Amino acid sequence: MFDVIIAGCGPTGALLAAELRLHDVRVLVLEKETEPKSYVRIVGLHIRSLELMETRGLLDRFLAHGRRRPAGGFFAAINKPAPEGLDSAHAYLLGIPQPVVERLLEEHAIELGAQVRRGCAVTGLQQDDEGVTVELADGEHLRSRYLVGCDGGHSTVRKLLGVGFPGEPSRTDTLMGEMEVGVPPEEIAAKVAEIGAIHRRFWLRPFGGGVYSVVVPVAGAADRARPPTLDDFRQQLRTVAGTDFGVHSPRWLSRFGDATRLAERYRAGRVLLAGDAAHIHPPIGGQGLNLGLQDAVNLGWKLAAQIRGWAPDTLLDTYQAERRPVAEDVLDNTRAQLELLSDEPGPQAVRRLLTELMDFDEVNRRLIEKITAIGIRYDFGEGPDLLGRRLRDIEVRQGRLYGLLHRGRGLLLDRTGRLTAGGWSDRVDHLADPAAALDAPCVLLRPDGHVAWIGDDQRDLDAHLSRWFGTPAG
Numbered sequence: 210m211f212d213v214i215i216a217g218c219g220p221t222g223a224l225l226a227a228e229l230r231l232h233d234v235r236v237l238v239l240e241k242e243t244e245p246k247s248y249v250r251i252v253g254l255h256i257r258s259l260e261l262m263e264t265r266g267l268l269d270r271f272l273a274h275g276r277r278r279p280a281g282g283f284f285a286a287i288n289k290p291a292p293e294g295l296d297s298a299h300a301y302l303l304g305i306p307q308p309v310v311e312r313l314l315e316e317h318a319i320e321l322g323a324q325v326r327r328g329c330a331v332t333g334l335q336q337d338d339e340g341v342t343v344e345l346a347d348g349e350h351l352r353s354r355y356l357v358g359c360d361g362g363h364s365t366v367r368k369l370l371g372v373g374f375p376g377e378p379s380r381t382d383t384l385m386g387e388m389e390v391g392v393p394p395e396e397i398a399a400k401v402a403e404i405g406a407i408h409r410r411f412w413l414r415p416f417g418g419g420v421y422s423v424v425v426p427v428a429g430a431a432d433r434a435r436p437p438t439l440d441d442f443r444q445q446l447r448t449v450a451g452t453d454f455g456v457h458s459p460r461w462l463s464r465f466g467d468a469t470r471l472a473e474r475y476r477a478g479r480v481l482l483a484g485d486a487a488h489i490h491p492p493i494g495g496q497g498l499n500l501g502l503q504d505a506v507n508l509g510w511k512l513a514a515q516i517r518g519w520a521p522d523t524l525l526d527t528y529q530a531e532r533r534p535v536a537e538d539v540l541d542n543t544r545a546q547l548e549l550l551s552d553e554p555g556p557q558a559v560r561r562l563l564t565e566l567m568d569f570d571e572v573n574r575r576l577i578e579k580i581t582a583i584g585i586r587y588d589f590g591e592g593p594d595l596l597g598r599r600l601r602d603i604e605v606r607q608g609r610l611y612g613l614l615h616r617g618r619g620l621l622l623d624r625t626g627r628l629t630a631g632g633w634s635d636r637v638d639h640l641a642d643p644a645a646a647l648d649a650p651c652v653l654l655r656p657d658g659h660v661a662w663i664g665d666d667q668r669d670l671d672a673h674l675s676r677w678f679g680t681p682a683g
């Protein structure tokens with residue numbers, strides 16, 4: 210009997226497993242593939258994800274494998290630099306191959322004691338008052354108290370639950386792959402500049418050694434059962450660019466659509482959904498994986514609290530209440546970006562107008578805060594603007610604030626020096642630091658780094674400690 214079984218060892222499942230292990234929860238991750246994925250999809254880790262990695266002491270591992278790039282220029286690929294003074298100690302984007310992200314997160318989960326079993330596809334589930342019985346493709350049955358479907362956009366768990374996934378089907382496909390080319394780099398650069406100005410979902414980017422990353426749009430949605438071939442690429446390149454650039458010797462070929470869908474519910478009894486299993490959208494602005502990482506960090510401590518027995522009654526349901534609106538917002542911004550990428554004259558005119566408007570700092574800032582997820586504010590009720598937002602990494606007496614969040618516990622950051630975490634000190638750390646660079650007397654941070662309370666009154670604090678961290682010990 211495990212506490213939690215996670216279906217899927219993609220980035221969301223792996224990080225969730227690690228988050229649960231921080232609280233000694235017995236976790237098993239079931240992954241249907243026998244080997245880690247090999248296709249090299251370069252993803253961008255945006256600011257909030259980099260901050261999350263820093264709060265768990267992982268950022269250096271990621272920096273060692275990625276390339277830092279400026280944070281701006283991601284909203285519909287409109288080429289505007291990020292505004293000055295973004296509210297983060299990590300105001301950049303990290304370009305990093307997705308398989309590396311997955312490997313680092315899986316290693317982290319295993320280091321913390323999670324079990325990962327590969328070649329195990331979840332095919333059935335049944336839940337009762339005590340737990341969930343999970344059926345595997347080979348007929349084996351496993352038991353756990355909770356199950357989380359982190360099994361991607363085609364989630365079996367979501368389908369088995371009968372949770373609806375309404376939205377828009379894919380209308381246009383894009384071919385993406387890595388291959389060698391047969392024409393000189395200057396010729397490619399000139400053609401890409403010419404065509405890329407109109408077809409914004411078209412590019413050839415050199416990887417070195419004559420290998421290029423090739424992205425080319427396809428009219429309509431293709432037969433999903435048929436993997437793309439090199440001939441498909443040649444034909445589409447000729448249609449869009451008038452030449453196939455002599456492409457040959459592919460490393461890998463893939464195709465993705467632009468479907469946009471959101472799960473009707475994130476929880477059905479003892480089964481929850483996270484990451485692409487709960488939301489899918491076109492990869493414009495590079496937000497999907499980032500969104501899944503945030504889901505994992507939001508859910509991990511709440512599910513752990515439920516299992517450890519100290520969760521307030523409604524805590525687990527705040528996962529959907531907080532995260533579903535964030536996904537709705539991301540889906541909407543990708544819908545808007547998709548329109549702005551269209552080569553039709555109307556959307557192109559709107560794009561020119563928005564490009565002009567982004568010269569206003571506030572417009573540019575709002576858009577970048579959406580894409581990088583540092584603008585998220587959960588609804589914790591009335592209060593100062595900081596309430597519900599994540600707190601940036603600041604200097605504190607013991608070093609950096611995020612360094613104090615590695616264990617995934619709550620934190621009382623107290624400039625008054627007279628407050629206490631009292632009976633919650635087994636779940637919440639207390640740092641008295643009159644000099645902390647904080648615009649408030651005291652803040653209570655949840656394990657995901659969001660501000661759960663601001664004030665200087667012990668009774669008010671105790672009420673909020675109860676709200677988020679349950680009944681005090683003893």
Ligand SMILES: Cc1cc2nc3c(=O)[nH]c(=O)nc-3n(C[C@H](O)[C@H](O)[C@H](O)COP(=O)(O)OP(=O)(O)OC[C@H]3O[C@@H](n4cnc5c(N)ncnc54)[C@H](O)[C@@H]3O)c2cc1C
Nearest residue numbers: 217219220221241252253331361484485495496497498499
């Ligand atoms: C071309 C492209 C570029 C992208 N670029 C970015 C980017 O720059 N930034 C970004 O944030 N996002 C990007 N994304 C999106 C990102 O790849 C996904 O959002 C991310 O992979 C979702 O992670 P996940 O763990 O939720 O799901 P997945 O990565 O889909 O992982 C799900 C896992 O579950 C396993 N699984 C499936 N079914 C079962 C089952 N029945 N039992 C057990 N295991 C199962 C799968 O094998 C898989 O390992 C991009 C996507 C595409 C297509």
